[in-house]
Amino acid sequence: MTTTQRKRYRVGVLFGGRSGEHEVSLASAKNVMEALRQAGHEVVPIGITREGRWLPQPDAWLQLTAEAQERTVGRHLLGQERAGELVPRAWQLSEQPLPAIDVIFPVLHGPYGEDGTVQGLLEMANVPYVGSGVLGSALGMDKAVARKLFAHHGLPQVRHCVVQRHRWRAAPDEVIAEVEAALAYPLFVKPANMGSSVGVSKARNRRQLQDALDYAARYDRKMLVEEAVPHAREIEVSVLGNHEPVASIAGEIIPANEFYDYNAKYENEGSQLLIPAPIDAALMEQVRSYAVRAFQALECEGLARVDFLMNGETQELFVNEINTMPGFTRISMYPKLWEASGVAYPELVHRLLELALERHQERQEFSTVR
Structure with missing residues (x-):
C-alpha cells in the first residue's frame, strides 16, 4: 500500500x-x-x-x-x-x-x-x-528484574549481581567484599533503571569499583554489577510486532571509546555501525531468535532493540539488555537495522502506529465491569 x-x-x-x-x-x-x-x-x-x-x-x-x-x-x-x-x-x-x-x-x-x-x-x-504497555515497559527498564526473567527463559547472560544503594551507603566494605567474592575484574557497573549508558562505568580494581558504585548510585536505588566479556563485540537486533514479533538482521557497533558509553553513542561520531554484523549465517539466526525470545520474555509489544555481547574468540552470545523505546536519532541502530532489512523509516513509523491501534482495539474488547 x-x-x-x-x-x-x-x-x-x-x-x-x-x-x-x-x-x-x-x-x-x-x-x-x-x-x-x-x-x-x-x-x-x-x-x-x-x-x-x-x-x-x-x-x-x-x-x-x-x-x-x-x-x-x-x-x-x-x-x-x-x-x-x-x-x-x-x-x-x-x-x-x-x-x-x-x-x-x-x-x-x-x-x-x-x-x-x-x-x-x-x-x-x-x-x-x-510501544510496550505498562508491564513490558517497566520490566524492560529494570535491568535487574529483566535478568531474572531472561534466566527463567533460558537466555544466556554474563555473571552479575545486584547492589542496593541503601546497603552500599550503609556497609560499603561488606558490599565490595561480596562483589569481589562473586565476580572477577574487570567489571561493569550501571544503574538498574537507566538507558543510553547513563551512569555506566568500567572497574578494573577495588578503587574503581567504589567510584563506579558511587557514580551509578546517583541515578538509581539499584546498581547492576556484571563481569566484562572477553574480547567483547556489541551486537544489536531490532524487534517489531505484537503477538508475532519479528527480528531485523543484526548489526554490530564498533564504539569510538573503550565501550559504548553515552559519549560514543551520541556525541562522538567516530563510532561505527556495521550493518549487517559480520557474523556467519548460523550465528545471525541464533541472535535473531534470542532477540525475539527476550522480547516475549518481558511481554514487550510494538518495538524494542535487544542488545547482546559476544565473546570475540568463542562467539558465545550473552543477552545484555532490552530497550523498549530505542533511540531514533539519525545514527540510531533501531531504524537503521530495519532499513537494511527492507523497511524504510516512514514505513517503520507507520507500522508502529498500526501496531499501537491494533493493541488498543484488542483491549477495548475487555470487560471493565462484572
Whole structure:
C-alpha cells in the first residue's frame, strides 16, 4: 500500500521528559516527527520539560531545544494539578483544546517515559500509544528484574549481581567484599533503571569499583554489577510486532571509546555501525531468535532493540539488555537495522502506529465491569 493510500492519523508525539536522557529524546523526536510527516500523518508535538511540565504547543520542540521552558507563555499543564484533574488536563492547550489525537508516540527514553509511568497515564486516559504497555515497559527498564526473567527463559547472560544503594551507603566494605567474592575484574557497573549508558562505568580494581558504585548510585536505588566479556563485540537486533514479533538482521557497533558509553553513542561520531554484523549465517539466526525470545520474555509489544555481547574468540552470545523505546536519532541502530532489512523509516513509523491501534482495539474488547 502506498503512502497516499494509507489512512492518515493525527499523532501526538511526546518528547523531552524528566530523565537523564532528555536530550536524546529531543533528537529522536525530531526524526520521528519528520518521518511521520513523510508517511502522510499529522503531527501534534507535546513537549515535557525537565521539571515535568507539559507543553502541548506547536513550537514545543523549539522551546525545549532552546532551553527556554522557563519563559514559556501560557499555562503549563500537569505542573501542580490534582490527581483527579491530571488525565483530562493533559490533552488541553493553554487556551484551546488539543485536536482529537488518534494515537500517541511517546518518544521518551529512560525513567518517567520508558518505564511504564507514561504508559499508565495513557492507559487511564484510554488513548492508543506506540510501544510496550505498562508491564513490558517497566520490566524492560529494570535491568535487574529483566535478568531474572531472561534466566527463567533460558537466555544466556554474563555473571552479575545486584547492589542496593541503601546497603552500599550503609556497609560499603561488606558490599565490595561480596562483589569481589562473586565476580572477577574487570567489571561493569550501571544503574538498574537507566538507558543510553547513563551512569555506566568500567572497574578494573577495588578503587574503581567504589567510584563506579558511587557514580551509578546517583541515578538509581539499584546498581547492576556484571563481569566484562572477553574480547567483547556489541551486537544489536531490532524487534517489531505484537503477538508475532519479528527480528531485523543484526548489526554490530564498533564504539569510538573503550565501550559504548553515552559519549560514543551520541556525541562522538567516530563510532561505527556495521550493518549487517559480520557474523556467519548460523550465528545471525541464533541472535535473531534470542532477540525475539527476550522480547516475549518481558511481554514487550510494538518495538524494542535487544542488545547482546559476544565473546570475540568463542562467539558465545550473552543477552545484555532490552530497550523498549530505542533511540531514533539519525545514527540510531533501531531504524537503521530495519532499513537494511527492507523497511524504510516512514514505513517503520507507520507500522508502529498500526501496531499501537491494533493493541488498543484488542483491549477495548475487555470487560471493565462484572
